[in-house]
Amino acid sequence: MAKPVTGKKVTVNRRAVSAVTLIVLIALTVAFVWLGMTGMNLDGQGLYKLLPWLPTTGTETRWQDALVPGAELGETLVMHFTPEAENPLTEEEQAETIRVISARIRDLGWQDSRVELLEGGTFRATLPKAADDGHIDHLLDAKGEFTLADPEGNEFLTGANIASAGFGVSDASGTDFSLSIAFDEEGRRIFGEKTTELVGQSISLKLDGETLVSPGVNMPLTEGGVSIPGFALEPAREYAIMLRSGPMPYALEVGQAEAGAPALGEGVTGRLVLALFVVFILVALFLIIRQRLGGLVAAWMLLVQLALSYFFAALMGAGFTLVTLAGIWLAFLAMLLGVVMLFEDVQEDVRRGRSVRQALKESYGGRGHGALDVLAALIAVCVLVVIVDAQGVIGSFGKVLGVSLLTGLVLSQVALRLILRETLTLFGDRSALYASGVTKKEEV
Structure with a gap:
């Protein structure tokens, strides 16, 4: 009679898995930061490049192609x-x-x-x-005074009746662009009446008395808007901007x-970048001295947050401005405060006799959850600010701050927690590794 085959139980070395996980994450971080400082050619000829995006001091200024300095900080x-x-x-x-x-x-x-x-x-x-x-x-x-006229040249609408304007591609070739114009209530009425009257004829869009285009009218346009084709990209963009700003009194x-020179003086960019680097080093040293191995992991996550925040700012075209820096570093401060609160809670629990693993779990359910609520509320405020002032300075600040806060939220609430778990598995949960000044366990 055949005997049943008994499978050999396979045990997983959790410490080895944790070690490999941490090594891979560290390597990815180093590679990402290195790319942020040096960039990379994406093809053999160098036609496509990943520009460096992390501000650095010295003669290397290619990062300024990705984060274009504003008037305060650049030429x-x-x-x-x-x-x-x-x-x-x-x-x-x-x-x-x-x-x-x-x-x-x-x-x-x-x-x-x-x-x-x-x-x-x-x-x-x-x-x-x-x-x-x-x-x-x-x-x-340009003065920027727009008017609409009938075939005889009689003007029947001015820029005063235009509520908003934009531009976009008008055909599949991608070379022809159109102006999109929305009128106020009076303009809607007048434009509807005129296009009803001029069906089969044309209307002319004029700028400072010169005719730009004269499209035909195929049907009455009574919805309060019109899309006028026949422009190249740059003129369409310029005309849309002029329509939104309104005319000047004179050309x-x-x-x-x-x-x-930069508005804040020569050499301000280098000094500012160096000062921010020193700030990060001091913060990292504080965390390492105060929270030891846990502080080292926290400093690691803060570095990743800064690298990602600058990366997203470059993608958004935010530029290297005081507004951009304020958004990035306020989000950095918010994440730092959340991390400090979390570790202070861990230290208190460890001094009372709990294991570091249990203290970490409890802290994420206490102060850590409070930090999550605060970050989520700040992100919601940023979204509202962007909706209200999408094109303004405050809106630009809200975009950078919101994205940086979201990055900090994910890193502090997910990445930091997971990496600390792997660290505890690899190095153990001796309290001295995670809390400075622990001399004895206090009774609860």
Whole structure:
């Protein structure tokens, strides 16, 4: 009679698994940070590149291609404008000119630019050097007064009746773009009546008296909006920006542009990057001295948070500005406070006699859960800020802060917890490894 085959029980060496897991995660972290500092060619010819995105000191400045410095921290482009008016502008006209120029610059994404009124009634705009793209002159010197006219040239709508404007691709080729215009209530009524009257004819879109396009009217357009095709990419973008900003009182004559120093002074970028690096080192030392092995893991996660936050800021085109840095480092501070609260709770439980593993579990259910609630609430606030001010400075800050907070939430609530578990398995849960100043167990 055949005997049943008994399988040999296989035991898994949990310490070996934990060691391999930690080694792999450390290697991935080193590789990610290294790529952040050096970048990488994605093909053999170097046509496609992953740009470095982590700010560094020294002569290596390629990271500034991914995180373009703003006017406060990087080289600037200084432009001078003279109004094309016979008489000096009134105070109201000067204020409106500054508002329109500032709105157009911000719409391009240069949130930290500055527009000033100089003696003699001229204007000066200080922008990041990267703003010199060959198109900005026309965008800033044009008066920007749009009108709609019938085939006889009679104007029936002005920019005052336009509530919003945008642009987008209008055909499958991807080379033809259209302007999308939405009217206010009065504009909706007038445009509906005129397009009903002009079916089979055309209307003209004019800028400062010059006809841009004259599309045909195939049917009455009574929904309060219109999409006008026939533009290349850059003109479509410029016209949409001008429509959103409104017209200036007068057109401007652009003087010679010149290079300028950062608004906060020469060398400010290097000093700031060095100062932030020192801040991180001091925070890491505090955590390691205070929480020892647990503090080392926490410093590791904080480093990953910074690297990811800068990476996402580069993807969003946030630039290297004070607004971006404020968002990233406030999120860093929020994660740091959550981690410190968590480990302080662990230390208290360890001093009372609990094991580190049990103390960690209890802490994530106590102060750790409170930190989770706070981070989630802050992220919700950031979402609301972005909805309210998507294109403004506050909206840009909300985007960077929200993404960085979300990164910190995942790292502190998931990654940190999992890595600490593997660390406990590999090195054991001796209290001296995770809590400084533990001399004896206190009775509960």
